[in-house]
Amino acid sequence: MVEMGHFALVLALVLSLVQSLVPLYGAYKGDAKLMAVGGPVTVTGFAMIALSFAVLTLAYVQSDFSLVNVWENSHSLKPMIYKFTGTWGNHEGSMLLWVMILSFFGALVAAFGSNLPATLRANVLAVQGWIGTAFLLFILITSNPFTRLIPAPIEGKDLNPILQDIGLAVHPPLLYLGYVGFSVCFSFAVAALIEGRIDAAWARWVRPWTLAAWVFLTGGIAMGSYWAYYELGWGGFWFWDPVENASFMPWLAGTALLHSAIVMEKRSALKIWTLLLAILTFSLSLLGTFLVRSGVLTSVHAFASDPSRGVFILGILTVFIGGSLALFALRASSLTAGGIFHPISREGALVLNNLFLTTATATVLIGTLYPLVVEALFGEKISVGEPFFNLTFGPLMMPLLVLVPFGPLLAWKRGDVAAVAQRLMFAFGAALLVVLVTFLFIDGASVFAALGAGLATWLVLGALTDLALKAGIGNVAPKVALRRFLGLPRSVFGTALAHLGLGLTLLGIVGVLSFEKEAILVMKPGQVLEIASHRLRFEGLQPVRGPNFTEDQGRFSLLGPAGQPVAEIVSAKRFYPVRQMPTTEAGIKTLWLSQLYISLGDEANDGAVVVRVWWKPLVTLIWGGTLVMMAGGFVSLMDRRLRVGAPAKRKSADKKPSPVAT
């Protein structure tokens, strides 16, 4: 059974090699038969990798310790859900998931790309094949999950307890769907460079892939953030940890790509820039994979470090990033340049967005790589953390956020800032009011908090203003406005939702950073703590035995106004005997949008225990906002234009789209 998975993986490598070469040669020679090989080979390759992944999953579910990988990362007493998710809770399995998702996207292009020009489709599949080949080689040579262990041990070494959480079921698959989804944009870009042709239709094909990848990456990052928040027991939602930055950089670049692709599609301008962004975004995904998987950095994500792996991924990185950029340098000048446009226009606003976002990406990149470079060159160990990013990333984001509501309201070609400003008067007035109210009436509000809350209001109301104006609310009869509102293109809703979500996330961040309350104290049973006008009573510690751990549960009662308990919060210190490892299980109580967060520390004398309690106002908005952003991306993906706008198959078969004149 296990050998079947191993064999399927080797077969996938062979198929991937065929996928890399045959369609490419076919496109070069103009041979339709050779080009047509790409589709079936890609789909079969995906089937093989999926089979291989299923076999590995089965080995985990059945606790087959004759596999080194299962023995090192599983245990027969582990709850079933973690046996299942544990498949990718280790280096080898997670790389297999990576490749499976890559080939899944390749198969999607093969299945849904029937309306693409044949040569473009063949080249895109070939480039996907190159990436697949590189990573399949990586898995088979350095990180084979199917390595056997003889004789098979009776019991496994268990999964890192931090990973024994539902977050593992959601965070890595979503993140990889995002990371790897950008490979399609990359392949489209490289294929366009190989063909030496790029037009507005190209942007229309690339945009849905970018959107889909962006939606997943947004979800993956947000889920990772929430997971770290509740599992690590430190109560933070973002640490500017290099590993987090590794996923944040493709997100920033992908967001820029999303916006520049609109300009390319609508105005056939910014072609070369969009192409470059598509390459850079996936390059940053690869860099992220390198940083996380090579063991260069130590973090919860670095399962085990093995220098040969780092060197191998670095090789892949160099070949793909260097190769695609060299191809870009050679070919970009042969592409038709885009049109010139007025700086004050929708296009101009989107360019400004790109300027800010790519600069911000560069800042994060420098902050993340600088310590590695300094250590390699001078042997000095430094760390670049939150203070650096607050000083650089923050000031870059603020003006961008201020400008966001203007963008969708500006007209294409030539906009009128004064007219747009007038339309945004209401949002501006409300934001100003929020600034004043926050500053004057909320205790302990700093200028930063007031301005932050105002900025968030500005974003939310700006997005709503956009929708209201486009529906004509206030200008036409309510009935007409409602009909117009429902008839708005979905991409308009998508934009508004995404910008609104951004505002909500910002509000959550401002709420936590400015109004968080924290208490660290030793509590005896029966003692009452008052924090942010909530009263908590410590009821005592109680030992509990779980399936593969023991824990001391600290029970707390949230007291109502009359002193009666209204809710119970349980926070625990867990111990996993197999790995000899303690973990903190935070007790979290959500009260509307805010949360009470309790972490247990060491036990003191006579049943007393060190307790750390936070009041986190509006904290849930941080992740709620990202859900709204994702919804925006999803709605936009459903837009009619993206579904039926691409040229129909019949047309493209006999007539290739000609480059759009500028």
Added chain:
Amino acid sequence: MTRKQKRLSVIAGALAFLGAATALTFYALGQKASYFYMPADLQAATLEPGQRIRLGGLVENGTIVRGQGTEVAFGVTDSEETVKVRYTGLLPDLFREGQGVITEGSFGSDGVFVADSVLAKHDENYMPKEVADSLKEKGVWQESAQ
């Protein structure tokens, strides 16, 4: 303005923006990067009063003293020198004697290192990388200590 002038002014604006961002980034790197030291490195180092650094090493056996409430003091050693560290707050789950830790903070006027964060390794498989590397350099690394 002619079209050419317009284009030039846009490019100049973008370059000025990038220049400002670059300057800010390098200023921030100079100001906000915090250096890592082991106890024995400190004599050679010139630290300004109150400068934030990260201090790494092993928690010396028998030095953990718990004070009032959540106060705790312990020694961080690299087997040559030991630095006394004071910390108030919750210690990480894996904090114990002989454990590799990284503390972040600055030296107080009494020569005691006042930490505002203490990091221990995330699982039993590794030690903070900086600590492990430095211990290897000093030749006091034991594979069995892992």
